[in-house]
Amino acid sequence: MKIISLLSLLVFSNLFSSNLYLQDNVNNYDIGEYLYYYIDTTNQLKYHDILNNLNKIPFKKNKNKTLNLGYEWAGKNIWIKFNVINNSKNDIWYIDSQGSLTPDRLELYYKNKNNENISISNLDSLGFHISNGDIKPSFKCLFGNDTTLILLKFNEGSSTPLPLQIKTEEKYRHDNNLTFFIHALIIGAIIGLLLYNIALSLSTSEINYIVYIITLTIFIPQYLMYFGFGKILFPNFSMIILEKIKLSTMYLWFCSYFAFAASFLKLKKYNKTYYHIIIATILIGIILTFSTFSLKNQIAGKGTIFYMFFGIILVYSMAFTISFKHKSSQSIIFSLSGIPFVIAFTIIAVAFFGIIDIFIPVWMAVALLGIQLVLHSFSITYQVEAYKKQNLNALRNMKLESKKNVKLITTFKKFVPFELIDSLNRRDITETKLGDHVEKFMTVLFLDIRNYSDFAETMAPKDNFIFLNTFLNRMEPIVKQHKGYVNKFEGDGFMALFDESVMDAVKCANQLLDKVYIHNYLKRNDVDYKPIEIGIGINSGHVMKGIIGSNTRMEGTVISETVNLASRVEQLNKKFKSSILLSEFSWLKLNKKNQFLIRKVSEENIRGKSRAIDIYELYNNNEDGLSNYNIQEEFKEIIYNYNKFDFKNALKLLSEYINKYPNSLYAQEYLNRFNKQLEILKTSI
Structure with a gap:
């Protein structure tokens, strides 16, 4: 029976499948147009069920470069088949889900060159990722020189497109390293932008910097989750949970971006209706962020695209309106710097829903997004530099006014004893009242x-x-x-x-x-x-x-x-x-x-x-009045010399007097007075 099944498999595979020929001079093949697919709406069929009924199952020919069935069949098992004829000297080839992000399940079935049935999955029996050193599912295959039928079972909760490639081992290693390098470069650039904006925020109280810092901070985990790093960061999380985290971070990132837009465009100043609409949009996004964990992935995934596209169109419509209506430099800068962003996500949205047949490489989408983030960062810097110039002018004016105020206060103190104001427990004269x-x-x-x-x-x-x-x-x-x-x-x-x-x-x-x-x-x-x-x-x-007078004086x-x-x-x-x-x-x-x-x-x-x-x-010091005081004759002599302006002799006699009468406090007081007078005389003459 098995022999009959295998013979049948060979016959029908040649009848229904377009063969993919592997040559020595080619190291990379897009296999989208070689695929046939069948949707198992019951999710019950196993590999042997497909293999034994290959001639009965109505496989459909895929006409696009990538397999993208939209959201219609999200969460269903999709069986893919294609034939490979290895005419090359290479036995080892890799089937790589080149553009796939985080499929819930991807399983591979084929017979290797040793005629052994091979079954490989990206998940283990408990639903956790099998670590293969890559951020996306990929399978190492050992092909013989005969025709090999390959069956793939694909299940994606949010229906992410599945672009498949077959590569030589050398090409696979090269692309894998290049992918990690690009991701590291992008994350490094984002972290650099983040640190740059943090540094600038320390020198200014501009709120745009703070909101943009939050946006960049949220973007980093969102980026990592979206491009498959979730299985590396959270190896113990099931694929379904990682998908939910990915979608929730995507909602959260767009919420932060819309908040940045509202702040940068000064919507509260120019149009309060626009401002309230954006606030409502952000609140909806926050609700969807947490609702993602209780929704099916296909619904949550579909929601992210709608929310993203709707929000972007809304924000940039407002930006263009304010640019033309109010001639706002912030709105013009924002609109121009966001053009790559609008183009990128518009194409992503229409391609995702199958409106156009186009596959957007990951690097292109990321490059456009990166350009947008850099432009926004520079636009904030430009705006802050303009603010700094304004603030410098304002500061100069404030310093001039401050000098005038200091001069005014100094002059005012000459007319009003501020000791009296202090005794009334008032900080300054402006707080006093009648x-x-x-x-x-x-x-x-x-x-x-x-x-x-x-x-x-x-x-x-x-x-x-x-x-x-x-x-x-x-x-x-x-x-x-x-x-x-x-x-x-x-x-x-x-x-x-x-x-x-x-x-x-x-x-x-x-x-x-x-x-x-x-x-x-x-x-x-x-x-x-x-x-x-x-x-x-x-x-x-x-x-x-106290304060007396009238209300006017x-x-x-x-x-x-x-x-x-x-x-x-x-x-x-x-x-x-x-x-x-x-x-x-x-x-x-x-x-x-x-x-x-x-x-x-x-x-x-x-x-x-x-x-x-x-x-x-x-x-x-009146000499005539000395007789009225009970003092020694020596002290009268001191006063006599002092009144004749003989200060040196008066000081000498006073010192002798103090030596004789050390307990005379008034003599000590006079000594202090005489010394002060002599100092004044020295500086005056």
């Missing part, structure tokens, strides 16, 4: 030039301004050095505030007086020069700091009886012919009182006070 206030214990210092009206009569108005500005400009830094600030200039004087302690205000008063003394010393030989005399009043207590100020009393204490200097007076409230808060020469001069009834206020004088 009525802001805070209560705080402070020391208030008033300074006034004695008899300034008489002094000013000798000067022109312009000279008056110059004099006052010069005088106040020299006094104000001393206040800052002692942790205070000038709150208000009042004609020929000012009011200063001290947050920390009374000691700061007292030391400041001494140094203000010393500054005037040095000024008078330097001007003593000028013709018609009148020495400047000042009066200083100090008082401590609670004050209310405001100013920062300090309001309290403490301020009024400080002003009246300063005016008492005229009565006592003194320079520095303190109220009892400041005197009580002053630590280390014996560091200064201080005496009580009076109990004064001051308007607004229900009782008399003790007034204290801080010695002002």
Whole structure:
């Protein structure tokens, strides 16, 4: 019976099959046009069933260069037969599924040169890939010189076309190595693009880079799965699962690409309807990504082509529309850089559905896709460079504005004491509002030039301004050095505030007086020069700091009886012919009182006070007033020399005095003051 079957097989194979002759001078044959195929709709027929009924089974002649039955018979066993007559000296030939990506099953049946029945499959009995060092199914065959009938059983869940070739071993090895090299080159180029875009994204906040990085990142696994690397990456996954992963990554990649398109084209800015359509398209793609695992491969595979083609037409229609309507440079760049992409996938789609009879080599599709990705990357770079130029111009303008603002703020600080703004717990003056206030214990210092009206009569108005500005400009830094600030200039004087302690205000008063003394010393030989005399009043207590005025005009100020009393204490200097007076409230808060020469001069009834206020004088180097202080004669001699401007002798006597009375704190204070004055004199002369 077997002999009869084999004889029948020989007879009918010669009748129905076109023979493929293998010659020595040819190393590669496309065998699509030599194929006959039969679709087993039951998926029940075995090899022996086909072989025993070869004359009864209605095989159809394949007329194309590749076997592509579309989606109609996806998931069904397709039996393929053809005859090979080996007229070459080569016994070893390879049947290579050259363009096949990841068929679910491919089985080969034939008799080798030793007349042995050979059965080879790309899957093992559990449905896992058999590793053969290739990313696509291929079979090593041993042909004799007689006619060999070859039967193939092919099953593809998503109906990928099956272009078959027969190659010599040398040609197969060469093509296999070349394929791996091309894939490595493409993956390397994509990784290079990815790193390039990552590097550029670090120098800019441009969102297009980030979205494109995601697109390139997803493309790498999608590419590997689509071109059969799944069986190498996941050897323990069944073919049906690998196919689902391939299709899901394809959906996901197009989702990321459409997101990139929406970002790059600025659809949200130019056309919100387009933007919402793309968002809906992306959401559909995400749903299909996860739905793939619960759908049949032929349905999911068909969906990828529809989704891809529909999405591309949609995106590039929008791009062309925006290009013409809004003259958007981004849209024009995107449209031009995507032309290879549109052409490639349009041809792939129409070929896949059998609209045209054409086989697209893998390298061509990949080359077009690679060109598209490179062009898009360059288009983003071009766009970002344009943005950089705009940003540089904007930055220059911002720097100019910043300089103006800094200058404005610096100028504004000269009009408003920012210490007051800080005390109101405001970061800057823009946060202040009418009525802001805070209560705080402070020391208030008033300074006034004695008899300034008489002094000013000798000067022109312009000279008056110059004099006052010069005088106040020299006094104000001393206040800052002692942790205070000038709150208000009042004609020929000012009011200063001290947050920390009374000691700061007292030391400041001494140094203000010393500054005037040095000024008078330097001007003593000028013709018609009148020495400047000042009066200083100090008082401590609670004050209310805040913003007063109207909605259109405001100013920062300090309001309290403490301020009024400080002003009246300063005016008492005229009565006592003194320079520095303190109220009892400041005197009580002053630590280390014996560091200064201080005496009580009076109990004064001051308007607004229900009782008399003790007034204290801080010695002002006036020789006539020394008799009022309980000090040694040696110290009086020091003051005498100091007032005669004999600074060296005064300093020498003061050093001797300190050696004799080391516990005299006021002597130490005077030593510090004298040294500072001598330093000022050295820089002034």
